[in-house]
Amino acid sequence: MNTDYKNMQAPHLIIIGGGFAGIELVKQLKNKPVKVTLLDKNNYHTFQPLLYQVASGGLGPDAIAYPLRKIISKLSNIAFRMAEVLTVDTNKKCVSTNIGEFNFDYLCIATGSQTNFFGNAELEKYSMQLKSITDALDLRSDILQEFEKALSESDTSNITRILNFVVVGGGPTGVETAGALAEMKKNVLPADYTELDASKMNVYLIESASRLLASMSEASSTGAAKFLNELGVQIKLNIAVVSYNGNTITLNNGETIETDTVIWSAGVKGKSIDGISIDALGKGNRYKVNAHNQIEGYKNIFAIGDIALMNGDEKYPNGHPMVAPVAVQQAQLFAKNLTHLISNKPLQSFHYFDKGSMATVGRHKAVFESFGIKMQGYIAWLGWMFLHLMLLVGYRNRLIVFINWMWNYISYQRAIRIITRPFVRK
Numbered sequence: 011m012n013t014d015y016k017n018m019q020a021p022h023l024i025i026i027g028g029g030f031a032g033i034e035l036v037k038q039l040k041n042k043p044v045k046v047t048l049l050d051k052n053n054y055h056t057f058q059p060l061l062y063q064v065a066s067g068g069l070g071p072d073a074i075a076y077p078l079r080k081i082i083s084k085l086s087n088i089a090f091r092m093a094e095v096l097t098v099d100t101n102k103k104c105v106s107t108n109i110g111e112f113n114f115d116y117l118c119i120a121t122g123s124q125t126n127f128f129g130n131a132e133l134e135k136y137s138m139q140l141k142s143i144t145d146a147l148d149l150r151s152d153i154l155q156e157f158e159k160a161l162s163e164s165d166t167s168n169i170t171r172i173l174n175f176v177v178v179g180g181g182p183t184g185v186e187t188a189g190a191l192a193e194m195k196k197n198v199l200p201a202d203y204t205e206l207d208a209s210k211m212n213v214y215l216i217e218s219a220s221r222l223l224a225s226m227s228e229a230s231s232t233g234a235a236k237f238l239n240e241l242g243v244q245i246k247l248n249i250a251v252v253s254y255n256g257n258t259i260t261l262n263n264g265e266t267i268e269t270d271t272v273i274w275s276a277g278v279k280g281k282s283i284d285g286i287s288i289d290a291l292g293k294g295n296r297y298k299v300n301a302h303n304q305i306e307g308y309k310n311i312f313a314i315g316d317i318a319l320m321n322g323d324e325k326y327p328n329g330h331p332m333v334a335p336v337a338v339q340q341a342q343l344f345a346k347n348l349t350h351l352i353s354n355k356p357l358q359s360f361h362y363f364d365k366g367s368m369a370t371v372g373r374h375k376a377v378f379e380s381f382g383i384k385m386q387g388y389i390a391w392l393g394w395m396f397l398h399l400m401l402l403v404g405y406r407n408r409l410i411v412f413i414n415w416m417w418n419y420i421s422y423q424r425a426i427r428i429i430t431r432p433f434v435r436k
């Protein structure tokens with residue numbers, strides 16, 4: 011029994027969100043003079059960078075999820091409650107959740123982000139997204155159901171629509187998802203659906219900017235586009251989506267594509283919490299924070315990770331990129347600053363240390379850049395694999411992912427091609 015937490019007389023910190031930022035923060039606060047309650051609507055942490063592999067049947071959901079209770083089980087000053095936070099009362103210093111209320115001395119919001127459909131209700135209704143394990147399982151079912159549907163269809167225009175897959179957004183998620191779909195066309199369709207003509211499957215990648223992977227160098231963008239072209243992905247640059255009605259996607263050059271499946275990976279926005287002043291919200295629905303992650307207008311309320319929009323870092327005038335290393339580094343500094351705050355010591359300012367970025371394309375290609383070194387192709391893919399294995403939480407998950415990747419590599423197959431929970435279209 012965790013008596014330390016129960017009996018602890020220390021300032022109480024509530025953390026909302028057990029994502030990259032939240033779990034790093036609890037680890038850093040181990041044995042510190044602060045009582046911590048971690049709240050998350052799920053009882054697991056999701057390793058979002060590999061969601062696309064769950065969606066394409068390469069990994070099972072348990073390989074990229076990790077129980078939050080396991081993370082805190084040896085941290086005696088920390089407790090976890092599976093609770094969805096509904097509102098915050100900043101005057102009463104209390105959060106309301108679906109399981110009751112929690113009082114706090116300090117609050118840290120680490121709720122991450124959600125898909126941004128930029129107010130287009132139709133796109134939101136009909137597109138698939140990739141932000142959670144549920145989304146990834148829906149997409150996996152949808153892709154496999156489309157293959158099944160194509161088999162019993164005789165009308166060629168219907169087959170075209172069913173086997174057209176459109177990915178919107180040429181960032182890392184879009185590039186990786188399009189590559190995985192193209193691999194399914196190349197390896198899964200010919201093996202599992204021998205009665206289908208695999209050449210009828212089309213994968214489109216639509217990007218409104220002039221290049222893919224805009225956050226990386228021109229060389230990486232060109233490399234990723236080349237690898238995708240080799241896999242047969244049809245890339246459309248400088249083109250935006252106007253509408254999608256569930257059957258037809260219309261582009262701003264007047265072109266239309268008939269498709270049952272649009273995967274929207276063209277943007278995210280912060281996942282804010284009711285009760286925090288809307289004046290504190292900045293661009294992208296993220297909370298404006300100072301260099302100590304303190305939310306504008308509040309002394310005891312902080313935001314870290316994707317939800318935080320930090321102004322003042324010269325290199326990042328529009329806030330830091332919404333990536334895992336920013337979340338982890340902000341959590342590390344906030345843990346330090348919180349103990350300083352409690353003991354009236356001066357706080358340190360946050361500076362992001364960018365170690366580089368990467369994206370994988372298909373089965374064994376990637377683009378990778380770090381500290382001025384740029385790599386592409388097979389070696390970059392080995393680097394990508396190694397780093398993702400190291401970043402996964404838990405030895406079991408690393409082992410499962412490693413075994414699955416080796417199996418996929420040797421067999422050319424996506425291991426988990428099963429429809430366990432059929433996806434029902436809206």
Ligand SMILES: Cc1cc2nc3c(=O)[nH]c(=O)nc-3n(C[C@H](O)[C@H](O)[C@H](O)COP(=O)(O)OP(=O)(O)OC[C@H]3O[C@@H](n4cnc5c(N)ncnc54)[C@H](O)[C@@H]3O)c2cc1C
Nearest residue numbers: 027029030031050051058059095121122315316332333334
């Ligand atoms: C498909 C995909 C691929 C990505 N690939 C990469 C990559 O390759 N490299 C990289 O660095 N970054 C990548 N990212 C971005 C990275 O995952 C995020 O930057 C990172 O997860 C941010 O961490 P966070 O802790 O701020 O939020 P999250 O990790 O999103 O965690 C937020 C947590 O808050 C919980 N939560 C939200 N609202 C509530 C509420 N009201 N009540 C209770 N709990 C709540 C959620 O359940 C979740 O556990 C990717 C993201 C996606 C979606």
